[in-house]
Amino acid sequence: MKTIRYFLALLVVTTAIHSFASAADLKSSINAVLKSYLDIKNALAADNGKAANDAAKQFTSALKEVPADQMDDRQKGAWEKYAEKLRYDGEHISESDQIAHQREHFGSLSANLLAVLKVFKDNDTVLYQQYCPMAKKSWISESATIKNPYYGKAMPECGVTKETLKAAN
Numbered sequence: 001m002k003t004i005r006y007f008l009a010l011l012v013v014t015t016a017i018h019s020f021a022s023a024a025d026l027k028s029s030i031n032a033v034l035k036s037y038l039d040i041k042n043a044l045a046a047d048n049g050k051a052a053n054d055a056a057k058q059f060t061s062a063l064k065e066v067p068a069d070q071m072d073d074r075q076k077g078a079w080e081k082y083a084e085k086l087r088y089d090g091e092h093i094s095e096s097d098q099i100a101h102q103r104e105h106f107g108s109l110s111a112n113l114l115a116v117l118k119v120f121k122d123n124d125t126v127l128y129q130q131y132c133p134m135a136k137k138s139w140i141s142e143s144a145t146i147k148n149p150y151y152g153k154a155m156p157e158c159g160v161t162k163e164t165l166k167a168a169n
Contacts, residue, residue: 026070027122027168032062033086034123037113038142040093044106044149045156049099056094056102063087078119082112103150107137114140122168129163138162 039055063086068079089109093102117123117140128141135150146159 026067026075026120027124029062029066030117030120030122031124033059033066033113034117034127034140036062037109037140040106040109041139041141041149042147044099044103045147045152047099047152049097049102052099052102052106053094053097056090060087060090060094063090075120078116082116085112086116099152103135106139106149107135110137110139114138117165121165123165124167126167127165128161129165130159131162132159134158140165 036055036059040052040059043049043051043055063083066079066083068076071079086109089105089112092105093109096102096105114129117127125142128144129138130141130146131138132148132150134155135148137150139149141147144161146157146161148156148158151158
């Protein structure tokens with residue numbers, strides 16, 4: 001009888017550890033996607049197309065590492081809806097040497113990633129949805145300070161914060 005109780009306790013602990021590790025894997029992979037997105041945003045804000053290329057390559061690579069098998073049904077639905085769109089825009093940014101074209105794809109990349117982040121709620125840090133009225137597009141920022149990725153150095157402070165996404169616990 002003691003052996004059975006011991007075995008059941010071990011099974012419960014092992015299952016709990018595995019569940020926690022799986023959640024951490026999903027969370028860390030979503031944050032890797034977010035980090036590379038923020039690198040793209042910062043490169044565009046600095047008018048650095050080459051850095052945006054490199055960050056977009058990291059972004060598309062990070063997308064491939066997101067474990068769909070660890071998602072709940074709501075997350076899977078969002079991932080199925082947006083993953084291909086994110087990959088498409090990430091690849092266009094990584095392949096283009098024209099910053100205007102990169103910024104065009106960055107607009108839809110931002111909208112789609114924001115939708116994913118709102119479902120997953122796994123971001124490690126506070127995020128800000130910011131909006132440029134001139135470009136009529138939003139982006140996600142790690143800082144409340146406006147650094148406009150659509151106009152870069154020409155109008156770095158053009159924009160407003162529309163929403164704050166709290167960090168995951």
